[in-house]
Amino acid sequence: MDTRHMRYFVALAETLHFGHAAARMNMSQPPFSRQIAAIEKTLGARLFERNSRNVALTAAGRHFLEECRAVLERFDAACRDVQLVASGVKGELKLGFMMNAAYSVVPALVRLYSEKRPDVRLVLEERIPTDIEEMLIEGRLDAAVTFGGSPATHLRTTLLARDRLRLIVPRDHRLAKLEIAGPTDLASERLIAAPASVTPTLRDAIRNYCASPGVVPHFALEPRLQHTIIRLVAEGLGIALIPQSLCADLAEGLVSRPILDAPEFDIVLCASAASSNPAVPALFEVAERLGGG
Amino acid sequence: MDTRHMRYFVALAETLHFGHAAARMNMSQPPFSRQIAAIEKTLGARLFERNSRNVALTAAGRHFLEECRAVLERFDAACRDVQLVASGVKGELKLGFMMNAAYSVVPALVRLYSEKRPDVRLVLEERIPTDIEEMLIEGRLDAAVTFGGSPATHLRTTLLARDRLRLIVPRDHRLAKLEIAGPTDLASERLIAAPASVTPTLRDAIRNYCASPGVVPHFALEPRLQHTIIRLVAEGLGIALIPQSLCADLAEGLVSRPILDAPEFDIVLCASAASSNPAVPALFEVAERLGGG
DNA sequence: CCATTTCATACCTCTGAGGTATCGATCAGC
DNA sequence: GCTGATCGATACCTCAGAGGTATGAAATGG
Structure with a gap:
C-alpha cells in the first residue's frame, strides 16, 4: 500500500x-x-x-x-x-530578545516581519543577554535582539538601534533637581544594577562611568531584570542608570534625567551563522530597514 | 513520493x-x-x-x-x-427507532450493544414508523426498532418485546373509577391518537378495538407523537389508548387502566437484508438475547 | 437472442527499486 | 603528516512488479 x-x-x-x-x-x-x-x-x-x-x-x-x-x-x-x-516563506522562527528591547525595537521588528512572512510562526523568548548568547550558539534560538559588541563566535549581526544610559531617581530625590547629572553626582549614592553575569554590557558601562573620577561605585542591590530595578528605585532603595528606551513611561514618583557623556551601546539583531533556518534572512532584511531608518 | x-x-x-x-x-x-x-x-x-x-x-x-x-x-x-x-468490530451503525420504543427496549439494546461493540459508533435516529420503513429500504438506516408485522420488502426481523394497548385518562375522569375498561366504555369519548400515516399499526389496532361493538370511534385530535398525546390527555382534551410501555411514569393528574382483551403488537428489530453493514449481525445477536429473555 | 457494456484474466514489456563493488572525502590515532 | 577506518555517493547489474494489449465472462437492454 x-x-x-x-x-x-x-x-x-x-x-x-x-x-x-x-x-x-x-x-x-x-x-x-x-x-x-x-x-x-x-x-x-x-x-x-x-x-x-x-x-x-x-x-x-x-x-x-x-x-x-x-x-x-x-x-x-x-x-x-x-x-x-x-525558501523561508513558511515555518517557524525562534526569536530571543532581552527585556529592555521589548519596549523599543522588538514590537516594530515583529510587526514588519509578520507582514513580510505571515506564514512563519514567530516564537518569542524573553531572556537575559548571557542566556541569549548561549542559546544562539547552541542553536536553540534562530536569532535574537540583544546588545552589540559581543565578541561571540561567528554571529551575523546588524544594527537595530542605539541606546544610551539615563539616570532614574525618585521624584523627591536630591538629584531630581538637576537638569543633567555627572559621574561625581553619583559617587555617594546607592546604585542598583543587574550583575555582570546577566548583562555584562550594561554593567561594565555603568561601572566605567561611575569609576571615571576614581570613585568606586556602591552597588546596593543587584536584581536580574531591568523592571525590578525600576521598581526598587521607585521604593526609594537607591538610584539607577538604565537604558533610555526604558524611561518612556515611568511609574508615578519616578523621574529620569540625562547624564553627561552618557555611555552608548548598540542594540542589534544577531543570528548564529550556523543557523540554517531559511526564515532568518527575511528577518535581517526587515532589521536593516529598521536600523537604516 | x-x-x-x-x-x-x-x-x-x-x-x-x-x-x-x-x-x-x-x-x-x-x-x-x-x-x-x-x-x-x-x-x-x-x-x-x-x-x-x-x-x-x-x-x-x-x-x-x-x-x-x-x-x-x-x-x-x-x-x-x-x-x-x-468484521463489524469498528465502524458506525445508524439505528432508527420510534419514540415509544425509546422507553422500553432501546436503552437496553443500546447498552448491550455498546458493551459488545464499544468501537462501533451508534447513530440514533428517532423517527415515526412510516419514515423508519422508508429509510430502511433506502439504506439510510442500517437497522431500526419498530412495530412488527410490516409486510415490507426483504427485512430481516427479530422479536424484541410484546406490548399492548392501555387506557390513559385524567385522574378525575369518570373512567378513572373503573378497574378495567372495555370497548363500550370508550364509545362516547373523545379519542386522541396518531394518524395512520404515522403509525398504521397503532391506529388500526385502536380503530378495530373501538369499532368492535359497532360504534364508530370519535378521533378528536391527531398529533404525530405519543408524548404529545399524553400531554393533551393531561390537559383534559380527551382520552387515549397508548402502548403500555409508555405508562410507566405518567405525569401528575393522569392515571392508566388496563383494557379488556387489549390488542397486542410486536416490537421488533429489523434491518434491510440488503444492508451490508457488518456491524449489524452483532446487533441481532444482542436483540435475540433480549427477545428471548 | 444478439449487441453492448463492464469487470476479470492471460500474457507481454519495461521501468525502477534494490544489490554488489567501489570511489572519494573526512577524521582519529600514531 | 601519513594511514586506516568510516561513511556517503556513484556505477553497473538484476529482477519484481506496474502498466499495456488482447480477450474472456457475466449481465443488461432492445
Missing part, C-alpha cells in the same frame, strides 16, 4: 466505475482492476461490492475512503509545504 | 545515519541513499545537510518529519482499521 494505491482507491470510490476511474488515473482498465484487487488482498477486506454490472462501496470501503482523503490531503500539503519552508 | 519514501525519510531523520537507517529498512545503504536523493529531488528542496561525516536535518526536513509522522500514523491506522470495520 502506498499513496498511489490510495489515489486509485479514491478514484474508484468516487466514480464507481473501473473504466472511468482508470482513465482519471491515466491508465487502462485491466491494470487498474488488478491494483484494486491487490489493495483488497493486502488490506484483507473487501472495499467494493461488485459484479460485472455494478460497483458499490462496502462499509469498510466507506470508512477507508474518509481516511484516504484525509491522509492524501495532508500528504499533498506536506509535499507542497516543503519548498515553502525551504 | 509514496509511503515507502516517507518511511525511508523518517528512518534517516531519526538515526541521522544512512547505514543504520538502511538497515532499519532492511536494505543496503547505496539504494537507500539514492531514494533519499530522489525524495529531495522530487520535493525540490534539501531535507538533510550532509557531508561524508555528518547528517543533519534542515528546517524543511524538520517540518517534513512532523508531517510524515502524522501522515504515516494515520495511514497505518486506516489500513489496520479496514479489517476491523469489515
Whole structure:
C-alpha cells in the first residue's frame, strides 16, 4: 500500500466505475482492476461490492475512503509545504530578545516581519543577554535582539538601534533637581544594577562611568531584570542608570534625567551563522530597514 | 513520493545515519541513499545537510518529519482499521427507532450493544414508523426498532418485546373509577391518537378495538407523537389508548387502566437484508438475547 | 437472442527499486 | 603528516512488479 494505491482507491470510490476511474488515473482498465484487487488482498477486506454490472462501496470501503482523503490531503500539503519552508516563506522562527528591547525595537521588528512572512510562526523568548548568547550558539534560538559588541563566535549581526544610559531617581530625590547629572553626582549614592553575569554590557558601562573620577561605585542591590530595578528605585532603595528606551513611561514618583557623556551601546539583531533556518534572512532584511531608518 | 519514501525519510531523520537507517529498512545503504536523493529531488528542496561525516536535518526536513509522522500514523491506522470495520468490530451503525420504543427496549439494546461493540459508533435516529420503513429500504438506516408485522420488502426481523394497548385518562375522569375498561366504555369519548400515516399499526389496532361493538370511534385530535398525546390527555382534551410501555411514569393528574382483551403488537428489530453493514449481525445477536429473555 | 457494456484474466514489456563493488572525502590515532 | 577506518555517493547489474494489449465472462437492454 502506498499513496498511489490510495489515489486509485479514491478514484474508484468516487466514480464507481473501473473504466472511468482508470482513465482519471491515466491508465487502462485491466491494470487498474488488478491494483484494486491487490489493495483488497493486502488490506484483507473487501472495499467494493461488485459484479460485472455494478460497483458499490462496502462499509469498510466507506470508512477507508474518509481516511484516504484525509491522509492524501495532508500528504499533498506536506509535499507542497516543503519548498515553502525551504525558501523561508513558511515555518517557524525562534526569536530571543532581552527585556529592555521589548519596549523599543522588538514590537516594530515583529510587526514588519509578520507582514513580510505571515506564514512563519514567530516564537518569542524573553531572556537575559548571557542566556541569549548561549542559546544562539547552541542553536536553540534562530536569532535574537540583544546588545552589540559581543565578541561571540561567528554571529551575523546588524544594527537595530542605539541606546544610551539615563539616570532614574525618585521624584523627591536630591538629584531630581538637576537638569543633567555627572559621574561625581553619583559617587555617594546607592546604585542598583543587574550583575555582570546577566548583562555584562550594561554593567561594565555603568561601572566605567561611575569609576571615571576614581570613585568606586556602591552597588546596593543587584536584581536580574531591568523592571525590578525600576521598581526598587521607585521604593526609594537607591538610584539607577538604565537604558533610555526604558524611561518612556515611568511609574508615578519616578523621574529620569540625562547624564553627561552618557555611555552608548548598540542594540542589534544577531543570528548564529550556523543557523540554517531559511526564515532568518527575511528577518535581517526587515532589521536593516529598521536600523537604516 | 509514496509511503515507502516517507518511511525511508523518517528512518534517516531519526538515526541521522544512512547505514543504520538502511538497515532499519532492511536494505543496503547505496539504494537507500539514492531514494533519499530522489525524495529531495522530487520535493525540490534539501531535507538533510550532509557531508561524508555528518547528517543533519534542515528546517524543511524538520517540518517534513512532523508531517510524515502524522501522515504515516494515520495511514497505518486506516489500513489496520479496514479489517476491523469489515468484521463489524469498528465502524458506525445508524439505528432508527420510534419514540415509544425509546422507553422500553432501546436503552437496553443500546447498552448491550455498546458493551459488545464499544468501537462501533451508534447513530440514533428517532423517527415515526412510516419514515423508519422508508429509510430502511433506502439504506439510510442500517437497522431500526419498530412495530412488527410490516409486510415490507426483504427485512430481516427479530422479536424484541410484546406490548399492548392501555387506557390513559385524567385522574378525575369518570373512567378513572373503573378497574378495567372495555370497548363500550370508550364509545362516547373523545379519542386522541396518531394518524395512520404515522403509525398504521397503532391506529388500526385502536380503530378495530373501538369499532368492535359497532360504534364508530370519535378521533378528536391527531398529533404525530405519543408524548404529545399524553400531554393533551393531561390537559383534559380527551382520552387515549397508548402502548403500555409508555405508562410507566405518567405525569401528575393522569392515571392508566388496563383494557379488556387489549390488542397486542410486536416490537421488533429489523434491518434491510440488503444492508451490508457488518456491524449489524452483532446487533441481532444482542436483540435475540433480549427477545428471548 | 444478439449487441453492448463492464469487470476479470492471460500474457507481454519495461521501468525502477534494490544489490554488489567501489570511489572519494573526512577524521582519529600514531 | 601519513594511514586506516568510516561513511556517503556513484556505477553497473538484476529482477519484481506496474502498466499495456488482447480477450474472456457475466449481465443488461432492445
